[in-house]
Amino acid sequence: MYLDFYNLKTEPFSLSPDPKFLFLSESHKEALAYLRYGLIQQKGFVVITGEVGTGKTTLLFTLFAEMPQKVELAFISNPALSKDEFFALLAEKYKLGQVKDKADFLIRFTRFLENSFLEKKEVVLIVDEAHCLNEDVLQEIRLLSNIETPEAKLLNIILTGQPEFEHILAQPRFRSLKQRITLKYTLKPLNLDETISYIQFRLAKAGAKDINIFTEDAYKKIFSYSKGIPRLINVLCDRALLTGFVNETRQIDEKIIDECIAEIGDNNNYLATSNKESQRAVTTSRGKTFKLLATAVVILILVVVVLICCKPGYLGEYHKVLDKILEFLGKYNG
Ligand SMILES: Nc1ncnc2c1ncn2[C@@H]1O[C@H](COP(=O)(O)OP(=O)(O)O)[C@@H](O)[C@H]1O
Ligand SMILES: [Mg+2]
Known part of the structure; x- marks a missing residue:
């Protein structure tokens, strides 16, 4: 959409994992x-x-x-x-x-x-x-x-x-x-210098003659939003080029970046989600271990109850044993 406006041959910030666009930090x-x-x-x-x-x-x-x-x-x-x-x-x-x-x-x-x-x-x-x-x-x-x-x-x-x-x-x-x-x-995210080089590198790969479409302050905003994560940089830069095109502005400054961040939403949500996922993986594995332990304890208690109930006087009175177990289970669940 904005390619002609910025003299680009192809989309500079596509989300596909294209090796032609690989920037080596x-x-x-x-x-x-x-x-x-x-x-x-x-x-x-x-x-x-x-x-x-x-x-x-x-x-x-x-x-x-x-x-x-x-x-x-x-x-x-x-x-x-x-x-x-x-x-x-x-x-x-x-x-x-x-x-x-x-x-x-x-x-x-x-x-x-x-x-x-x-x-x-x-x-x-x-x-x-x-x-x-x-x-x-x-x-x-x-x-x-x-x-x-x-x-x-x-x-x-x-x-x-x-x-x-x-x-x-x-x-x-x-x-x-x-x-x-x-x-x-x-694999680490990019630092600020790498973020700037990354954006300019992708613009050059996409055929831009002028790779200084973004201002210095715009770079800083992009970095503080994306924390150097290339996918977030791509999403934001793509949106910024579109906004610049709609506003007929060839230079992308921090005001445009702010506007785009407000539209896209706060990436803290994104990072928080990803951290929560890590936490969930740990919690799930802890949860599984706890469940296993709890089951083992319940089985052990049941065996003890059965052994106590099966002392000589009780032998042959299986219904009593069963009653005891059911009573115990009722208490355990309650
Ligand atoms: N070193 C890099 N050079 C160029 N583009 C990159 C680089 N790292 C990531 N990207 C871009 O960021 C986006 C996400 O990359 P991807 O490889 O899918 O990340 P991951 O597999 O770690 O989730 C893609 O659009 C990709 O082109
Ligand atoms: Mg992947």
């Missing part, structure tokens, strides 16, 4: 280096976490764009799957044919890994949004990483996800998976 550079290592490591897991919108998926798409032909890749971007669905999806991605059950999958997959090893091909499994993985599926992924020859592990695994994934990994049941993580990195 220090943190993005580091994360990309770890991802590249993850393709060839033959050792364990690489885990990258980061807030929503910091650029995890964009980095993965960059990795795919430069991936050598001899890599056998399964990329799972929507991992909220049951175990059966997960195995079926992997079989489809690695072209293993129709698999009957888990045993059938493991036989075919092991053969596939061994053949790829002989052909000097890397086999890589990448799961984006790994915080959505069903915990049983996460355990299965760990078990798949055990398949090895005496010389090397045969499957390289990269997991990327939101910060709550770290809370999931911190649970005792994922102890051994955690030990397998060779590299773990948290």
